[in-house]
Amino acid sequence: MKVEQIYTGCLAEAAYYIESNGEAVIIDPLRETDPYIERAKADGAKIKYVLETHFHADFVSGHLDLAKKTGATIVFGPTAQPNFKAHVAKDGEEIIVGKVKIRVLHTPGHTMESSTYLLLDENNKEYAIFTGDTLFLGDVGRPDLAVKTDLTREDLAGYLYESLHNKILPLSDEVIVYPGHGAGSACGKKMSKETWGYLGEQKKTNYALQPMTKEEFVAEVTEGLVEPPQYFPKNAVMNKMGYDSLDAVLEQGLNPLSVRAFKAAWAEKEALVIDTRLQEIFAKGFIPGSVFIGIDDNFAMWIGALITDLQQPILFVCEPGREREVITRMARVGYDNPIGYLDGGFEAWVKAGEEVDIMKEIQSTELVNWYGKPGVNILDVRKASEYEAQHIIGAQNFPLDFINKNMSELDRNKQYYLHCAGGYRSMIAASILRSRGFENLVNIEGGFNAILETKVPMTQFQEQATEL
Numbered sequence: 001m002k003v004e005q006i007y008t009g010c011l012a013e014a015a016y017y018i019e020s021n022g023e024a025v026i027i028d029p030l031r032e033t034d035p036y037i038e039r040a041k042a043d044g045a046k047i048k049y050v051l052e053t054h055f056h057a058d059f060v061s062g063h064l065d066l067a068k069k070t071g072a073t074i075v076f077g078p079t080a081q082p083n084f085k086a087h088v089a090k091d092g093e094e095i096i097v098g099k100v101k102i103r104v105l106h107t108p109g110h111t112m113e114s115s116t117y118l119l120l121d122e123n124n125k126e127y128a129i130f131t132g133d134t135l136f137l138g139d140v141g142r143p144d145l146a147v148k149t150d151l152t153r154e155d156l157a158g159y160l161y162e163s164l165h166n167k168i169l170p171l172s173d174e175v176i177v178y179p180g181h182g183a184g185s186a187c188g189k190k191m192s193k194e195t196w197g198y199l200g201e202q203k204k205t206n207y208a209l210q211p212m213t214k215e216e217f218v219a220e221v222t223e224g225l226v227e228p229p230q231y232f233p234k235n236a237v238m239n240k241m242g243y244d245s246l247d248a249v250l251e252q253g254l255n256p257l258s259v260r261a262f263k264a265a266w267a268e269k270e271a272l273v274i275d276t277r278l279q280e281i282f283a284k285g286f287i288p289g290s291v292f293i294g295i296d297d298n299f300a301m302w303i304g305a306l307i308t309d310l311q312q313p314i315l316f317v318c319e320p321g322r323e324r325e326v327i328t329r330m331a332r333v334g335y336d337n338p339i340g341y342l343d344g345g346f347e348a349w350v351k352a353g354e355e356v357d358i359m360k361e362i363q364s365t366e367l368v369n370w371y372g373k374p375g376v377n378i379l380d381v382r383k384a385s386e387y388e389a390q391h392i393i394g395a396q397n398f399p400l401d402f403i404n405k406n407m408s409e410l411d412r413n414k415q416y417y418l419h420c421a422g423g424y425r426s427m428i429a430a431s432i433l434r435s436r437g438f439e440n441l442v443n444i445e446g447g448f449n450a451i452l453e454t455k456v457p458m459t460q461f462q463e464q465a466t467e468l
Helices: 034-043 063-070 153-168 199-205 214-222 232-241 246-253 259-269 279-284 299-306 323-331 345-351 364-370 384-389 400-409 424-435 447-451
Strands: 002-008 013-020 023-027 046-051 073-076 094-097 100-106 115-120 126-132 176-179 272-275 314-317 338-342 377-380 416-419 441-444
Touching: 002 034, 013 034, 013 094, 013 100, 013 176, 023 034, 023 094, 034 046, 034 063, 046 063, 046 094, 063 073, 100 153, 153 214, 176 199, 246 323, 246 338, 259 314, 259 338, 279 424, 299 323, 299 400, 299 424, 314 323, 314 345, 323 338, 338 345, 364 447, 400 424, 416 424, 416 447, 424 441, 441 447
Parallel strands: 023 046, 046 073, 126 176, 272 314, 314 338, 377 416, 416 441
Antiparallel strands: 002 013, 013 023, 094 100, 100 115, 115 126
């Protein structure tokens, strides 16, 4: 028996590969299928099942493409109603894979179809649980992401309490916990940086597994919930109803465009132009009207949080050779309408003599000289929880997550100095504002982490719960 976690850091997402006696199972795959097919091929194994713990909200799963390419059966837990061929298992049903078994445990709460898969080894011993978003290390799944349900988040939290106490906690302390996400995911608020652990340790340390009444549990897990990223319910619907093949999305997006063709497509399709290069390179020169979302950070998450229409035509600028990566990572969160990229990258734009914009930046040490002077307005684009923990005295909290909703709060005639924690999010915010007509913008290099090393006045640090 082999069990491997396939972890994708930019989404803080874990898929799993289980193999026994030439048969394999994939649990919660990402949209690109090659890594799973190649992994099974290396073992000479056939992928027999694709197990889905629930209808994911934070990414588009690869279950449909993977099943089509391998002949595997898609499996969901009880109450799931997928709009495609799949096996909806019964609670307690066992799936045979080589010499091992996988028992389906219906664990509603995060969503009503949420299920945990209990792996029984060759000796029929409880070995590991694959919990999806039911149980994380240090946390449990948020109970407000179910698609089209009349249940409140308090109702779902109550179901989650029963699931944990009736299905998870009775299991042996030696059982390994393999969750669907780690720290950084918006599906939980107190997740550990570790990506697997033992159930016995979780029983001791996970706040949600401590002795408490159902009412206390409901209050605890619903505290601090904020509006989820806007793409979450849209991804959940795609996972339930079906979607286009990633191969088709790649074929459409891998379309090299000359500067002339790029400009024509931009105008004709009313496309959004995304620049995926490094932020420090973007600042020194970019296409006017383009938006920075760098590929080398939480690219997919910010694509999903900021672009409201999954079918928005997208053109992009990237470093040559990274075109497929950009399209794949957009597709992971459901953005299936890339229409091409700038052939030759930004250098082609410059060589063609086209207009170029720059983003003014200052180092954190320079902010000391400007702080407190008339007309200096500081925008802190971090999350509210980060701002409340500690911030520059007088700075306005303007979270990037809600920039589209809150832009009317700003004055185009004012000058704004923007910062986040390290500079990535503030560059995204500055580029969006610039594309909307804000000209007087200054990005602070190094962000809050660098500003802390200066004498700019700060509020006293206060420990805050992580914001969902």
